[in-house]
Amino acid sequence: MPRRISDNLVLQIKQYLALHAMPTGARLTERALAERFKVSRSPVREALRRLADEGILTEQDDGGHAVSEHGAALHQTPEALLTAPDPLEQAYFAIAEDRLEGKLPERVTENEFARRYDLTRAQLAAVLRRMVQEGWIERLPGHGWQFRPVLTSADTYDQGYRFRILIESAGILEPTFRANLAALRRCELQQRELLDHINDASAADIFNANTQLHETIAECSGNVFIIDALTRLNSLRRLMEYRKSFDRAAAARRCREHLVLIDLLLDGQQEAAADFISRHLRDAANEKSARSEAPG
Structure with a gap:
């Protein structure tokens, strides 16, 4: 499932704080981050807001952001926790969860899968291949797919x-x-x-x-x-x-x-x-x- 720009920026900024061991109180500005990560200020603003909600940053009276104590401790965080999750793994488990919750019908077309989970054709093919190998979906004639029975309760x-x-x-x-x-x-x-x-x-x-x-x-x-x-x-x-x-x-x-x-x-x-x-x-x-x- 392709990640939004702000999703990637949240991880990139965390990685930046960890790599440079940014101290508590260090200031972060939208302009500097936009230039560093080659993006516009809008997704940077969204990423900063989310990091403030997580307690990684603190909001300043002038509207800016500074590194919190929690953010300053990121250099001690295992690298794996600062790595973006595999988009195919995300899509796979999202489909599984929706199927178990009854949010997906028994039969689904490839177009419906791609649209619902924001997948490219190549990504969808990889996810469907795994589902077939694990035995909980099968191809129908044409572009349709049918879920096989699974335990749901x-x-x-x-x-x-x-x-x-x-x-x-x-x-x-x-x-x-x-x-x-x-x-x-x-x-x-x-x-x-x-x-x-x-x-x-x-x-x-x-x-x-x-x-x-x-x-x-x-x-x-x-x-x-x-x-x-x-x-x-x-x-x-x-x-x-x-x-x-x-x-x-x-x-x-x-x-x-x-x-x-x-x-x-x-x-x-x-x-x-x-x-x-x-x-x-x-x-x-x-x-x-x-x-x-x-x-x-």
């Missing part, structure tokens, strides 16, 4: 977790279960890497890694119905997972639990693994349900 989300407890633990106890050692070790490496970078990973990264592990275990069951059911359910719940409040400490804890689960399977302890995955899923369901109900 807390009740169906909770039901999905209860269903997973039933089928994933049962899958490990199937007589046809055969541990795919190579695939499990790949998942183990992925979980360790995720744990090492949990503070940088996105909600999508975490969902994809965790889904891959659980679907790998389901595939070991040799039961085509369990494999198909879990794959379909994961596709349905993807957007609800993205929407949940994101607790990195809980995500790290689940990574560590996944490593325990993998160890049990690599050691051939199927009954212990089945018990463990039931507790793991039940705890995750309770945790996410409680977090979604918390105020704020």
Whole structure:
């Protein structure tokens, strides 16, 4: 989603204050900022107003602006927090949120997508490609697109977790279960890497890694119905997972639990693994349900 000039200026001015370690009380003028960033004074004026609202700047009696104590501390802010968000990521999550809120119909044309989310054709193609890969939209003949069914309520989300407890633990106890050692070790490496970078990973990264592990275990069951059911359910719940409040400490804890689960399977302890995955899923369901109900 293309950003307005004032959106970019807010970030650019913050970056400027941080880079130059501007002290409290340093004056900022519309003219100087307009010349520095090669823009007109109108978007600069809007950016200054927004920065004053954030407490980064203070308004002066003469109408000018000065750096506040909060603004002077920006040089201590991690660089990532002063970087503009990815416009394609913004558009992707805006579409997902609108779909879950019922603000988008089942069928949408490319022109409607582009107009509603201010996307170029190239940007829209990239966003739609990701949505297709993740399984929650499909192309219709012509230029139309149709959303596939997704979980849209807390009740169906909770039901999905209860269903997973039933089928994933049962899958490990199937007589046809055969541990795919190579695939499990790949998942183990992925979980360790995720744990090492949990503070940088996105909600999508975490969902994809965790889904891959659980679907790998389901595939070991040799039961085509369990494999198909879990794959379909994961596709349905993807957007609800993205929407949940994101607790990195809980995500790290689940990574560590996944490593325990993998160890049990690599050691051939199927009954212990089945018990463990039931507790793991039940705890995750309770945790996410409680977090979604918390105020704020």
